[in-house]
Amino acid sequence: MFSAGKYFAFVWPAYAISLGALVLAVTVVWRLYRRARAKLKEFKGAADERPRNARRG
Amino acid sequence: MFAYANPKRFMELSGRVLPWLAGVTAILFAVGLYLSFAAPPDYQQGDTVRIMFIHVPAAWVAMMAYGFLALASLISLVNRHPLADVAAKQAAPLGAMFTALALVTGSLWGRPMWGAYWVWDGRLTSFLLLLFLYLGYIALRNAIESETRAAKAAAILALIGVVNLPIIEFSVQWWTTLHQGESIFRAGGPTIAAVFLWPLFAMAAAYTLLFFTLLIVRIRTDILERRARALTMGHAA
Numbered sequence: 001m002f003s004a005g006k007y008f009a010f011v012w013p014a015y016a017i018s019l020g021a022l023v024l025a026v027t028v029v030w031r032l033y034r035r036a037r038a039k040l041k042e043f044k045g046a047a048d049e050r051p052r053n054a055r056r057g
Numbered sequence: 058m059f060a061y062a063n064p065k066r067f068m069e070l071s072g073r074v075l076p077w078l079a080g081v082t083a084i085l086f087a088v089g090l091y092l093s094f095a096a097p098p099d100y101q102q103g104d105t106v107r108i109m110f111i112h113v114p115a116a117w118v119a120m121m122a123y124g125f126l127a128l129a130s131l132i133s134l135v136n137r138h139p140l141a142d143v144a145a146k147q148a149a150p151l152g153a154m155f156t157a158l159a160l161v162t163g164s165l166w167g168r169p170m171w172g173a174y175w176v177w178d179g180r181l182t183s184f185l186l187l188l189f190l191y192l193g194y195i196a197l198r199n200a201i202e203s204e205t206r207a208a209k210a211a212a213i214l215a216l217i218g219v220v221n222l223p224i225i226e227f228s229v230q231w232w233t234t235l236h237q238g239e240s241i242f243r244a245g246g247p248t249i250a251a252v253f254l255w256p257l258f259a260m261a262a263a264y265t266l267l268f269f270t271l272l273i274v275r276i277r278t279d280i281l282e283r284r285a286r287a288l289t290m291g292h293a294a
Contacts, residue, residue, distance in 0.1 A: 008104045014165040018111045018158050025154055025271060033274050036281040043288040 062140045064280045071273045078270045085263035092256035099253070108166040110256045113241075114264035116159035116184070120222060122152030122268060123187060126194070127219045130212035140276070142208045145215065146198060147275035151268055153191035160184060171235050179228030180236035183221055190218040 089110065099106035129145035132138050163181070164174045175181065194211050201207035229238045240248045247254060 010165045010169050011104055011107050014108045014111060014162045017161055017165075018115065021154060021158055022267065025151070026267075029271050029274050029278075033278040033281075036278045036285065040281045040285045040288070043285050 062138060064140060064283075067140060068277060068280060071277060075270070075273055075277075078266060078273070082263060082266040082270050085259060085266060089256060089259035089263045092259050096252055096256050102170065105166065105169050106253065108162055109253070110260045112159060112162040112166055113257060114261040115155050115162060117261055118264045118268050119152055119156040119159050119184075119187060120225060121265065122148055122155060123190070123215075123218065123222060126152060127215050130215040133208060134212045134216075142212070143276055143279045144272070145212065146208070147279055148272055149191055149194045149198075151271055151275070153188060153195065155264070155268065156184065156188040156191055160188065167235075176235050178234040178236060179232035180225065180234055183225045183228050186221055187218075187225060190214075190221060194218075 093107055093110040096107070096110075098104045126145050126148045129141045129148065132141035133145055160181075163184075167176070168174045194214055197214055198207045198211045201210060228234065229236055241254070241257075249257070
């Protein structure tokens with residue numbers, strides 16, 4: 001028979017690692033998405049500001 | 058399905074679905090975590106049984122993600138569908154993360170139950186191989202400069218790696234192993250009490266939806282980056 005208290009030590013690290021990794025993944029994925037969106041907006045803005053003749057190539 | 062699988066339609070549809078998907082995922086996580094700690098300790102394992110609620114869903118999603126990766130790779134190879142290739146490329150790091158989490162949490166469960174963090178038995182070794190397949194896929198994609206050639210080579214690797222999925226699934230039947238056998242999806246019904254099944258299913262649903270939420274955001278990011286690159290090239294020309 002295992003004692004609950006004795007082995008509870010393994011539960012917290014498992015939850016901390018799992019939830020920590022998932023929160024980190026969500027943060028990184030979302031930040032990369034926002035950066036890509038901002039970059040595209042910036043490029044689109046730059047393209048719109050160019051003279052019409054230049055845009056036509 | 059292919060009708061929605063062009064980047065423009067995907068961006069429109071995913072933009073509408075994403076907030077709902079993220080919301081449902083967050084609710085499922087809250088419910089799953091509450092049920093995980095509301096469940097009573099197991100009569101043999103004590104509180105250590107709670108590791109099951111994060112270990113098993115991570116392992117399920119890791120295998121499902123590889124199945125998805127292989128399917129997307131097959132569609133990419135056969136139909137030469139650009140979005141399928143993007144989906145495969147973006148699923149690989151997520152799958153690798155869930156595989157690593159299953160291995161780490163399994164190790165933390167194994168120490169109090171088996172007296173060892175790691176044993177070289179069929180289930181654990183084939184699951185470690187799954188992590189190497191994911192890492193190999195990512196490395197191969199990054200090693201080849203030509204996007205088309207990288208996609209083709211990585212897709213072939215992904216399809217070869219599919220053979221590992223049934224090995225993982227049936228390893229506990231084929232070989233003598235410390236890892237427990239099938240206890241949920243088996244003939245005769247689950248051997249786990251309902252009080253443990255509900256938190257397990259809630260967390261499994263949360264992990265699965267999180268995988269698809271992150272995958273959709275990553276595919277959208279890839280499409281936006283491609284559009285930005287196209288604009289840059291347009292400027293250069």
